[in-house]
Amino acid sequence: MTAKPPSPWDKASLRTADTRKRENTGPRRQAASSDREERPAVRHExxxxxxxxxxxxxxxxxxxxxxxxxxxxxxxxxxxxxxLQPLLAWCVKHRIGYRVVEEADLGKLAASSHHEGVVADVLRVDPLALSDWLRSLPAGPVLALWLDGVGNPHNFGAILRSAAHFGVSAILQSRESTLAVSGAAARVAEGGAERVPLVRMEDRMAAIAQLRDAGFQLAATVVRGGADLFAIKLPQRLIYVMGAEGEGMDDALTRACDLQLSIPGTGAVESLNVAAATAVFLAQWRR
Structure with missing residues (x-):
């Protein structure tokens, strides 16, 4: 695979592939500034x-x-x-166990102080296959996101929230991706994790061909050198490809895209956070 260019989004937060994997699958997560009290997750019963x-x-x-x-x-x-009376009534009716506990216990259960008074154990949702997702799509405008290496759960949660708000049809991931919905991501998403499905792709070039056959164009999002997002006419069926927080998009994937887009700014800072950048890209397509 071609070496990745440095830092298209969040240059200060360079993380290795192993670090990103630990953030999503390991027992410890690096705390973001918005969640400094978050502790290692407690394995549930x-x-x-x-x-x-x-x-x-x-x-x-x-x-x-x-x-x-x-x-x-x-x-x-x-x-x-x-x-939560409706939820409690449903639990009683369907014999789902629930417990009223102290705030300190909720903090231990959630491994976070940001539990907001409720914690639940829920079944995971398996990602969809790309072909299944494509078959389910309506005719006409469709927007989706391809996350190429995004790994921070708080960024992922913020992206899910924006994706739900702007009507994104799915989050596409390569088969190598370790990104998954976590408790932290779901909390930051504020319900968006239940609204935007994840789609798992297998061979990358085959996936790109399938997407093009379905009428999509792919747009690589780059910090500089791309077309002005606010000046270009965007396709009705579009996949935004967002690079990793530190390492960026793979060069080969960037070249494989139909468009390269940048968000113009003052230059006072190098770039936007990947979650903030995603929201801008989504809003412009929706507009």
Whole structure:
């Protein structure tokens, strides 16, 4: 694979591939500035790899709204009982265990102080196959994101939130990607993790061919040297390809894209955070 250029987004946050993998799959995560109290995740009862520990009010309520059957256990603070009455009633009806616990216990369960009074163990959702996703698409305008190496769970959560807001159809990932929804990402996504499916691609060039056959154009997002995002007419069926926070997009993938786009700015800072940049790109397509 061609060497990646330095830092298209978040140059200061250079991380190795091993570091990105630990952020998504390991027992410890590097704390971001918005979540400095977050601690190593506590393995939940049974250690079921098919389950994921969600925390945060909107994240848990989104699971209840979209796939209540995925909820396996619920923990909540007493103060949340009135607000979560429909969920508690559903748990009683379907014999799903729930416990009212102290704030300190919720912090331990979530491995974070940002639990917002509720924690739930939920079933994971497997990524879709690219061919299945393409078959499900309607005719007309469709927008999707291809995340090439994005690994920070807080950035991923923010991207999911923006993607849900602007109507992104899916998040595309290569087969090598370690990126997955985590409790931290779901909390930051504020419900967006339940609205935007993940799609797993196999061979990269074959995936690009399939996307083009379905009428998509691919746009590499670059810090400089691309066409002005605000001056170009964007395709109706578009895949934005976002590079990793530190290492950036693979050169070969950049060359394989139909367009290269940049966000013009003052030059006072080198670039936007990848999550902020994604929101700008999505908003311009929607406009």
């Amino acid at each position: 049974g250690g079921n790899k098919q389950e994921l520990r969600y925390y945060g009010l909107n994240a848990v309520q989104a699971v209840f709204a979209q796939r209540p059957e995925a909820i396996r256990k619920l923990y909540l603070a007493e103060a949340r009982i009135p607000q």
